[in-house]
Amino acid sequence: MNATSATEPLLSVRGVxxxxxxxxxxxxxxxRVSFDVLExxxxxxxxxxxxxxxxxxxxxxxxxxxxxxxxxxxxTRIVEPGPDRAFVxxxxxxxxPWKTVRDNICFALTASGKLKRREAExxxxxxxxxxxLTKFAANYPHxxxxxxxxxxxxxxxxxxxxDILLMDEPFAALDAxxxxxxxxxxxxxxxxxxxxxxxxTHSIPEAIRIGNRVLLLSAHPGQAKAEINCPGIDEVDAExxxxxxxxxxxxxxxxxxxxxxxxx
Amino acid sequence: xxxxxxxxxxxxxxxxxxxxxxxxRPLTAWQxxxxxxxxxxxxxxxxxxxxxxxxxxxxxxxxxxxxxxxxLAALVSAIVSLELPEAAAYTLSLLIKGYLAGLAIAGxxxxxxxxxxxxxxxxxxxxxxFNPLPSIALLPLALIWFGLGDASVIFVLIHAVLWAxxxxxxSGFRALSPTLKMVGRNYGLSSTGYIVRILIPGAFPSILTxxxxxxxxxxxxxIAAELVFGVSSGSGGLGWYVFENKNxxxxxxxxxxxxxxxxxxxxxxNVVFKTIEAKTVQRWGxxx
Numbered sequence: 001m002n003a004t005s006a007t008e009p010l011l012s013v014r015g016v017x018x019x020x021x022x023x024x025x026x027x028x029x030x031x032r033v034s035f036d037v038l039e040x041x042x043x044x045x046x047x048x049x050x051x052x053x054x055x056x057x058x059x060x061x062x063x064x065x066x067x068x069x070x071x072x073x074x075x076t077r078i079v080e081p082g083p084d085r086a087f088v089x090x091x092x093x094x095x096x097p098w099k100t101v102r103d104n105i106c107f108a109l110t111a112s113g114k115l116k117r118r119e120a121e122x123x124x125x126x127x128x129x130x131x132x133l134t135k136f137a138a139n140y141p142h143x144x145x146x147x148x149x150x151x152x153x154x155x156x157x158x159x160x161x162x163d164i165l166l167m168d169e170p171f172a173a174l175d176a177x178x179x180x181x182x183x184x185x186x187x188x189x190x191x192x193x194x195x196x197x198x199x200x201t202h203s204i205p206e207a208i209r210i211g212n213r214v215l216l217l218s219a220h221p222g223q224a225k226a227e228i229n230c231p232g233i234d235e236v237d238a239e240x241x242x243x244x245x246x247x248x249x250x251x252x253x254x255x256x257x258x259x260x261x262x263x264x
Numbered sequence: 265x266x267x268x269x270x271x272x273x274x275x276x277x278x279x280x281x282x283x284x285x286x287x288x289r290p291l292t293a294w295q296x297x298x299x300x301x302x303x304x305x306x307x308x309x310x311x312x313x314x315x316x317x318x319x320x321x322x323x324x325x326x327x328x329x330x331x332x333x334x335x336l337a338a339l340v341s342a343i344v345s346l347e348l349p350e351a352a353a354y355t356l357s358l359l360i361k362g363y364l365a366g367l368a369i370a371g372x373x374x375x376x377x378x379x380x381x382x383x384x385x386x387x388x389x390x391x392x393x394f395n396p397l398p399s400i401a402l403l404p405l406a407l408i409w410f411g412l413g414d415a416s417v418i419f420v421l422i423h424a425v426l427w428a429x430x431x432x433x434x435s436g437f438r439a440l441s442p443t444l445k446m447v448g449r450n451y452g453l454s455s456t457g458y459i460v461r462i463l464i465p466g467a468f469p470s471i472l473t474x475x476x477x478x479x480x481x482x483x484x485x486x487i488a489a490e491l492v493f494g495v496s497s498g499s500g501g502l503g504w505y506v507f508e509n510k511n512x513x514x515x516x517x518x519x520x521x522x523x524x525x526x527x528x529x530x531x532x533x534n535v536v537f538k539t540i541e542a543k544t545v546q547r548w549g550x551x552x
Contacts, residue, residue, distance in 0.1 A: 061450065063446060082450075083450065083451060083452040085450075087450050089443050089446070089447070091441070091443040093441050094443045094444065096465070096466075097549055097550050098465040098468070098548040098550070107461075108451055111451040111457065112451060112453070140549060141549070142549025142550075143549070
């Protein structure tokens with residue numbers, strides 16, 4: 001990685017407003033949000049439910065189009081979904097039920113014509129091994145637990161070696177113990193391959209743990225409130241306030257008392 | 265605050281090296297037999313045949329209700345004389361032609377319905393209009409249009425299959441989880457690839473339901489067409505076989521013909537569709 005590629009943003013979101021229709025309303029999900037994701041960033045979009053963070057991710061994925069502003073990936077406008085941005089969803093049903101674990105990953109590689117079957121299989125096994133599911137390569141998704149399914153989804157996304165990984169609360173549906181382990185594993189995988197990830201969450205501790213840069217979004221409609229660096233731990237600042245409390249103050253505009261339990 | 269008054273000590277158990285008599289044990293032969301749906305159903309069939317035999321003997325009127333054994337004898341002799349196999353083969357070939365033609369048209373309609381809203385409206389309206397219309401009711405009209413022969417039968421067969429399959433396939437496409445649809449688009453598939461490799465397998469449980477319902481409608485319609493209208497009188501299908509034997513008051517043969525119809529139905533439902541189901545939706549954990 002050279003110096004210029006580190007400073008040029010990989011993904012650049014400029015003044016993006018997103019709107020969608022429900023049955024009888026036009027809803028503004030986000031209003032003029034801007035941020036830059038650099039290569040090898042673990043960029044977290046953090047905000048309360050309804051702040052449009054998932055909508056932003058869907059737009060980056062190419063499933064929605066901004067009514068205002070633009071989104072550039074490597075300098076090219078995003079217009080439609082494509083394998084250069086691999087999605088990991090929150091839902092457990094994101095794996096194709098009619099394919100085994102290995103074939104799910106292979107298919108992601110061969111469908112776009114990127115790889116031949118043989119190479120795809122080798123690469124699939126490599127990433128299955130990385131997420132520790134070698135023994136389950138021939139299993140169908142319905143025989144796996146929720147955490148294992150999410151691991152497969154992550155392996156699938158990583159195997160296609162996209163420019164950027166888009167993760168939409170991938171651990172939110174998991175139990176607390178599994179979630180912590182998955183966060184740990186994700187960081188470990190990042191240490192090994194230094195991929196770029198755009199990660200959506202509503203949990204402050206998860207944002208602090210996963211992100212190296214965190215964008216805080218206000219509630220409905222989502223507007224960028226702050227973009228901060230994150231050391232990876234819940235650091236206590238000079239005034240004796242932990243980072244999580246400061247983030248909460250910024251998000252909700254109120255002072256958090258010491259020792260107050262945090263929800264999220 | 266009221267504190268608990270009883271002081272409970274911490275308890276620790278040492279579970280290392282515990283002998284547990286059964287962690288995993290194969291099922292007994294009886295449990296395995298009872299778990300097998302095919303065996304359970306076979307037993308039911310045997311019981312039904314027994315009831316038939318007993319009732320027919322008690323009635324003692326072979327012209328009204330022949331015994332199971334007489335029917336079986338008639339069936340065997342009709343099979344040996346190749347009369348029944350020929351009739352069945354003829355009926356089956358007609359059925360397959362009509363079924364496949366119906367599937368093809370259903371495929372076209374569904375494809376049109378899934379790419380445009382007008383197509384979807386068209387499919388829904390046509391289905392609402394024609395699905396309740398019994399295919400056999402179209403036969404008199406078909407006879408005027410296509411004459412007495414295969415073409416008329418195939419026409420009503422298409423009508424029997426088309427709506428059930430098209431409607432089920434389309435609703436299967438609609439019901440496919442949005443996440444899976446997004447995943448499919450994320451792969452960078454072409455639109456045909458998307459339909460063939462994501463939509464169809466994803467909607468397969470309801471497509472299979474459509475195929476089954478369509479099959480049952482088609483089979484029923486065909487036998488009725490042959491039986492009531494004698495459409496295939498020239499070559500003679502299963503329905504015609506039943507019709508002719510009734511005219512000659514060969515009631516055991518009539519029963520043998522009906523039994524063949526039933527046996528085909530059972531075979532297709534319990535062997536053909538069961539196998540497809542086991543290899544697809546059950547294996548994928550999508551069976552509802």
